[in-house]
Amino acid sequence: MTGTALAPPRGRLVSWAPVTPAPPHPPDPPGALERVAAVFRIESARIIAAVTRIVGDVGIAEELAQDALVAAMEAWPRSGVPRNPAAWLMATARNRAVDLVRRRETYARKLAEVGRSLDDVAPPEPEDADDIDDDVLRLIFTACHPALSPEARIALTLRLLGGLTTPEIARAFLTSEATVAQRIVRAKRTLARAGVPFEVPTGPERAARLASVLEVVYLVFNEGYSATAGDDLVRPALCEDALRLARLLAALVPDEPEVHGLVALLEIQASRTAARTGPGGAPVLLADQDRSRWNLLLIGRGVDALGRAGDGPYSLQAAIAACHARAARYEDTDWAAIAALYGRLLALTPSPVVALNRAVAVSMAQGPAAGLAQVDALVDEPALREYHLLPSVRGDLLARLGRHDEARAEWERAAALTRNTRERDLLLERADLAAEGGSRAAPPPA
Amino acid sequence: MPRFLSMIRIDESERPAEQLTPEFHERMGALFEEITKAGVMLDTAGLTPTSEGTRLTWSGGTLSAVDGPFTETKEVVGGYAILQAKDKAEALEWTKRFLEIHDEHVSVTAELRQIAEG
Numbered sequence: 001m002t003g004t005a006l007a008p009p010r011g012r013l014v015s016w017a018p019v020t021p022a023p024p025h026p027p028d029p030p031g032a033l034e035r036v037a038a039v040f041r042i043e044s045a046r047i048i049a050a051v052t053r054i055v056g057d058v059g060i061a062e063e064l065a066q067d068a069l070v071a072a073m074e075a076w077p078r079s080g081v082p083r084n085p086a087a088w089l090m091a092t093a094r095n096r097a098v099d100l101v102r103r104r105e106t107y108a109r110k111l112a113e114v115g116r117s118l119d120d121v122a123p124p125e126p127e128d129a130d131d132i133d134d135d136v137l138r139l140i141f142t143a144c145h146p147a148l149s150p151e152a153r154i155a156l157t158l159r160l161l162g163g164l165t166t167p168e169i170a171r172a173f174l175t176s177e178a179t180v181a182q183r184i185v186r187a188k189r190t191l192a193r194a195g196v197p198f199e200v201p202t203g204p205e206r207a208a209r210l211a212s213v214l215e216v217v218y219l220v221f222n223e224g225y226s227a228t229a230g231d232d233l234v235r236p237a238l239c240e241d242a243l244r245l246a247r248l249l250a251a252l253v254p255d256e257p258e259v260h261g262l263v264a265l266l267e268i269q270a271s272r273t274a275a276r277t278g279p280g281g282a283p284v285l286l287a288d289q290d291r292s293r294w295n296l297l298l299i300g301r302g303v304d305a306l307g308r309a310g311d312g313p314y315s316l317q318a319a320i321a322a323c324h325a326r327a328a329r330y331e332d333t334d335w336a337a338i339a340a341l342y343g344r345l346l347a348l349t350p351s352p353v354v355a356l357n358r359a360v361a362v363s364m365a366q367g368p369a370a371g372l373a374q375v376d377a378l379v380d381e382p383a384l385r386e387y388h389l390l391p392s393v394r395g396d397l398l399a400r401l402g403r404h405d406e407a408r409a410e411w412e413r414a415a416a417l418t419r420n421t422r423e424r425d426l427l428l429e430r431a432d433l434a435a436e437g438g439s440r441a442a443p444p445p446a
Numbered sequence: 447m448p449r450f451l452s453m454i455r456i457d458e459s460e461r462p463a464e465q466l467t468p469e470f471h472e473r474m475g476a477l478f479e480e481i482t483k484a485g486v487m488l489d490t491a492g493l494t495p496t497s498e499g500t501r502l503t504w505s506g507g508t509l510s511a512v513d514g515p516f517t518e519t520k521e522v523v524g525g526y527a528i529l530q531a532k533d534k535a536e537a538l539e540w541t542k543r544f545l546e547i548h549d550e551h552v553s554v555t556a557e558l559r560q561i562a563e564g
Binding site: 034035037038039041042129133236237240243244245246247248251252274297298301 | 447476479480482483484485486488489528530532533535536538539540563
């Protein structure tokens with residue numbers, strides 16, 4: 001869109017200045033501000049990505065995108081929503097980015113440094129959608145750069161790609177806005193200082209960098225899915241933000257099987273959200289879930305994605321999740337297949353947590369004694385010392401073996417270890433049941 | 447994140463399928479890619495004509511069936527999309543984009559309804 005009729009305002013450089021509130025205006029056309037917000041949320045990642053390529057800095061790019069938002073908030077209520085509001089926002093931000101580059105005092109020197117001439121500075125022409133896709137992919141790899149701490153990667157990814165505000169991120173991770181804001185500022189500074197190039201890594205570096213991206217998405221999902229702290233067991237909004245990111249990645253790098261594995265895993269896990277908590281927010285174990293409340297659409301999407309997956313860790317976990325999804329009733333679960341998949345996962349990523357999960361599957365396939373033997377081998381694992389699921393699983397297996405007193409002690413230990421209040425209540429309830437010689441022994445969520 | 451059902455209503459008597467140009471299909475493909483990439487589109491499909499459909503009604507304790515075409519209403523559901531968006535404004539925005547890729551002479555209505563969750 002280069003036409004003059006829709007040309008966005010140019011020239012006013014406000015990127016560093018405090019945001020000027022829009023002047024009062026008659027509410028005409030109605031809903032214009034609401035549309036600004038909706039269009040911006042849809043487009044912000046693409047705008048930030050395209051602008052970063054021009055200015056070479058995600059922090060400045062984000063400010064320029066915000067400037068475009070403010071410009072739209074001023075213009076659209078007065079002169080109407082443009083016919084192509086997304087292109088308007090993009091062009092406004094890009095024009096400002098080009099202006100900025102041109103005005104920089106160090107401009108000529110910078111150009112000399114990188115050996116470009118004025119004409120090479122990205123012209124504000126409309127770009128091919130594929131070019132912007134490439135920019136978005138560069139932005140993802142930048143936000144998940146290993147120079148940043150995992151917390152910083154998560155915050156920056158949610159902010160730049162997920163379109164979440166700082167308060168939203170703070171709420172999602174039960175931390176203060178100041179902490180998140182500082183984390184984001186520091187992350188941007190680190191990227192700038194380290195001179196992290198705005199590019200998609202190639203060659204041998206690519207696999208490790210992609211793993212870092214997938215991990216960020218996975219961590220975001222997990223924080224929403226099994227909230228490690230706080231009063232809610234699940235924070236579905238965070239799961240959905242992660243799913244969106246995963247789906248975006250799958251569309252941008254369709255030739256990476258592990259990306260589809262991650263999508264499959266998240267879609268299938270998300271399909272159980274409605275069934276995982278009971279009335280009042282209490283957790284419902286996999287064994288007790290009302291499977292009619294599983295979302296078949298998401299399961300279908302997950303199974304489709306699994307068909308494009310490979311045999312990496314996310315793909316294997318997705319295959320395990322699919323085993324559960326295929327069982328119409330808990331009793332129908334193919335535990336032998338699940339135990340075998342955990343075995344493959346363990347070989348790939350040796351982890352005591354995976355070993356614990358395999359022990360559960362083995363206990364279901366071969367009986368509690370076989371499972372307990374595997375769990376007992378993990379008791380001295382330093383990594384599991386504070387992990388509440390170890391005593392929780394041990395308690396289950398002991399109860400199934402009729403050793404209720406020992407089971408009770410394990411569940412009480414598990415309750416003391418978990419930071420999630422809902423989970424703690426459930427564990428204490430089971431400990432009480434065991435004290436009564438309890439017969440109800442449900443296996444933990446796999 | 448709420449989910450929305452967008453029911454696409456068309457006037458079958460206008461033979462809408464024949465009015466869709468190759469350019470439309472191209473725009474549709476691009477939009478579809480975009481909305482899938484945004485992680486918003488969960489499912490979508492077009493429906494075969496109502497002449498191949500049947501309406502079943504349970505009323506007054508009796509079951510009755512009427513085969514299509516359903517000509518008594520001008521507009522019938524010709525397709526659907528299930529979207530997952532942050533809010534209704536975002537779902538509306540995508541729905542607008544879907545309608546705007548149609549040629550000017552085409553008449554099509556999208557009814558956007560939030561799916562009741564729980």
